[in-house]
Amino acid sequence: MKIRSQFNLEELNKVMLTKRARLWLGLIAAVSLLSLASSCGGGGNTNTEETTTVKAVPTKDAGTITGKVSFTGTAPAPVKIDTSADNNCAKASPNLTSEEWVIKDGKLANTFVYIKDGTLADGTKIGDYTDPAPSSAVTLDQNGCHYKPHVLGVVVNQNISITNSDQTTHNIHFMPKNNPDWNQSQVAGAPAMTHKLTHAEVLAPVKCNQHPWMKSYVGVMKTRLFAVSGEDGSFTISGVPPGKYTVAAWHEGGATGTEQKVEVTVPANGSATADFSFGASAALRGQPSSLPMMPALEVPMMGRH
Numbered sequence: 001m002k003i004r005s006q007f008n009l010e011e012l013n014k015v016m017l018t019k020r021a022r023l024w025l026g027l028i029a030a031v032s033l034l035s036l037a038s039s040c041g042g043g044g045n046t047n048t049e050e051t052t053t054v055k056a057v058p059t060k061d062a063g064t065i066t067g068k069v070s071f072t073g074t075a076p077a078p079v080k081i082d083t084s085a086d087n088n089c090a091k092a093s094p095n096l097t098s099e100e101w102v103i104k105d106g107k108l109a110n111t112f113v114y115i116k117d118g119t120l121a122d123g124t125k126i127g128d129y130t131d132p133a134p135s136s137a138v139t140l141d142q143n144g145c146h147y148k149p150h151v152l153g154v155v156v157n158q159n160i161s162i163t164n165s166d167q168t169t170h171n172i173h174f175m176p177k178n179n180p181d182w183n184q185s186q187v188a189g190a191p192a193m194t195h196k197l198t199h200a201e202v203l204a205p206v207k208c209n210q211h212p213w214m215k216s217y218v219g220v221m222k223t224r225l226f227a228v229s230g231e232d233g234s235f236t237i238s239g240v241p242p243g244k245y246t247v248a249a250w251h252e253g254g255a256t257g258t259e260q261k262v263e264v265t266v267p268a269n270g271s272a273t274a275d276f277s278f279g280a281s282a283a284l285r286g287q288p289s290s291l292p293m294m295p296a297l298e299v300p301m302m303g304r305h
């Protein structure tokens with residue numbers, strides 16, 4: 001009887017130990033899973049905001065890159081858009097025309113110009129820098145049944161404020177490659193919506209699911225070193241640290257857009273010029289790819305002022 005009870009006690013101890021061990025094992029497993037899940041944040045779940053290490057582009061002795069974007073040859077004529085499918089649009093914008101090629105006196109608007117690559121004077125690579133997202137939002141307005149602006153740039157994680165100035169419903173649809181697809185309806189008078197892209201991309205197309213002619217492009221950059229050419233074709237990228245860079249100009253024309261590159265040297269506290277010229281080859285939308293392409297490289301024009 002005594003022996004039996006002792007044996008039982010031992011058994012009980014064993015069972016208790018096993019239970020405790022199981023509890024510990026369970027806890028360890030839970031903690032491991034939690035840490036694994038947090039380290040994977042932003043990878044699997046595309047809605048998770050990505051935590052980016054900020055290492056801002058240095059501003060010491062910064063200079064500027066300025067230039068003009070031209071269109072050579074016969075400018076493609078703007079195409080009138082039939083907005084009759086939506087009475088509000090027909091009323092607001094009876095003379096809406098395509099915005100793919102906005103050319104005035106041989107100068108091309110809506111070209112996205114950015115520093116694609118390069119090395120700073122201190123030997124560091126521009127690709128290793130990540131600017132913090134500016135606290136101010138960039139506005140993308142649906143106005144007269146087209147987007148204003150037609151091309152815009154943001155820093156990764158910078159807010160885009162989407163407004164509807166029309167008396168109709170729009171459905172804005174971001175169709176990026178490196179970021180999640182996103183679309184939202186916005187009725188007339190609705191408050192602004194906010195959206196942001198967490199990965200760099202040149203350029204994310206935006207369209208309206210209600211009005212198929214509405215198109216816009218958003219350049220999403222790691223740094224603030226970008227600009228969009230204005231109606232006179234000019235652009236300025238300021239706050240560029242001294243160094244040697246590849247400046248790229250992207251325009252939506254062509255089957256999937258056209259990009260050109262120019263090499264520039266920005267002196268300390270000085271400026272460099274990067275001029276671009278798009279021509280007939282970029283305007284051959286949807287033409288067979290066997291057609292010979294015009295060389296995309298330009299002769300750089302550098303200057304100190």
Ligand SMILES: [Cu+2]
Nearest residue numbers: 170208210211
């Ligand atoms: Cu719309």
